[in-house]
Amino acid sequence: MAPVEAHGLLFSLVLSSAAWFMHEHSTMSIHPVSQKMEPFIRLANISRTYAMGATRVAALRQVSLTIDEGEFVAIVGRSGSGKSTLLHLLAALDQPTEGQLQVGTWTLGTLHPRQQARFRREMVGMIFQQFNLIPSMTALENVALPLVLAGTASDIRKTQAIDSLTRVGLRERMDHRPTELSGGEQQRVAIARALVSDPPLLLADEPTGNLDSTTGSQIIRLLDSIHRNQGRTVIVVTHHPEEVAAFADRILELHDGTFVDSSR
């Protein structure tokens, strides 16, 4: 190899290493440095299409949206309107077909799977309709699981998990397995799990879908208190706008992959 070529190679290596370092370290802080007027979440012309056999189905069409830090946003719409797709994009569980998606300092859509996982660990707490607790684990173990995945030391994660369960009022049930808990309790455990890593963004996909109306409204009130007391950004996807009407800062309605209305 000629010396000039060798220098060129070395230079490009240094440059790429520096770029990698800056990228890795630019996303180190869990909470983004918020600047005034800078939205926490920004979706610009986001589309998501799926191939279903020979045909292509558009789940989201040219959706644009900004959400500020600390907002409580409800996304409503009928089945197939694209609500869950939008939530999955925000959680980096899915990638947009086109458009730009920014959450805090993270630019989603182009992340490597390992970076996506890291984004979810640091930025997002997820709550599901089916609760999705691991049946073989106790409530405490379920809540501590994100910290296990993040490599947190066992004594620290135990303290944090108990603290998180206490916040949802289930400290005394921490040694119970999901099958020994009611639906509402299971969802509260799921909320405790979503909160345990202290993420700035809480995403709830039909969190009341498997609960009776009384328990469902308790869960929504719990999410509201988390939003108000802890200043977290909460996005709830639901079939039932009336459930969240009293709490949400904004209610966005999706219809056939586009926003049709927004209130407040």
Added chain:
Amino acid sequence: MRFADLIQLALDNLRRNRTRSLLTLIGVMIGVAALLSLMSYGAGVQFNAEREFNSYELYNSLRITSSPSIFGRFSDFATASPDLESENDDRPSVPLTDSLIATFANIDGVLAAYPEVIFPAKLKASGKSLPVQVIAIPMAFGDIPAYHPVTGNFFSAPTDTALMMAPSMARRLGYEDPETLVGQTITLETISLHINGLIRAAPAIATGLTSIPLIHHNNKVTVAGLLPEDDQPISGLVRVILPIDFAQQMQKITFFSTVDLMMRDGNAKGYMAALVQLSHPDAFPGVRQQLEDQGLFVTSFRDQFAQAERIFLIMDLALGVIGFIALLVATVGIANTMMMNVMERTREIGVMKAIGGDERDLQRLFLVESGILGVVGGVLGLGLGWGITRLVQFGVNMYLHQHGVPNLEIFHIPLWLIVAILSTALFVSLLAGILPARRAARIEPIAALRSA
């Protein structure tokens, strides 16, 4: 994810499906036990041979012949490269006379040089008789521990009409307490050819109608001592040791088979072979050179043993392959179990990914689960294999004991074998886990969360 957490999570997951994990473990245990039993058998054969080789200090022994040695040819055969040239060697042969052999002792590094005296005989005492192989040794062998009697004494002179044997030989002669035989006189029957009878019987011998006429000599011999049994578990069954001069003067025939006769040059004078015991293994090249310079042929037992070790290696490989196949079948069981685990836990994998688990963590989790099956199955399999080998050994030794034969270490389990088998079990279990682990890592979280 921390490694300790990975192990804990993997153990919890395996416990969830106890029956399946247990059945898979049993498969691995059987595979490992089979591998251990077969390989420890091979190692046992080698171990016993090496023990005898070392106790007799054969690594210090040279066999000198006037013509190329039959042993040399056997070892060449073993390596599949027969030295056909030596068959037609037309160098004038140097007769191995007493005076020539005596000069070998003057070569630097030689402890003793003596004619090879080895012949078949029959040992008779208390109405029983045993076929034996008589080997003559020089007085210098009193320094070799394997020839130190555990009871009685080494020969006091080369002309002693005495013998030494292993305690098992005494037991087989009917002496339940072998020590009582020491100091007693027993009969060592040798045979020689009946020359006149041979001439008369020659036509019938040629057509196979009669046996060869022999003269039987009943030599009265004192049992000088009993040799340590542990050093010669196999050869002790047939071997009787005599002092060299006494053995030489006995009436006997000095061959065991017609092959011995066929290998001998009809015109050769002197002994068939001489044996040289070195004082130190390092003396070997120099002594060999000096002997070969005299036109003699030198075969080292060490070289022969190296050839034998190649045969052991082939045997070990063959046994290892059979055992490995058993382990491989168990590995397929691990792969199957892990595949089922991935399928059953699809939703759980989706959840773990949704709450921050990355592909590498999941891949490692399933690999660790697979590895645990391999290691735990490996350890338990080693225990099972050990138990099987002990049981077989106990049964065999009980049978041998009834026949007066000393205990044999049929299975030998050296540390390297344990480490090698455990490493193999771990390696193949990890191999079995690769495909399921990759499948788990590639599961799309959204699809997984939607699964029932």
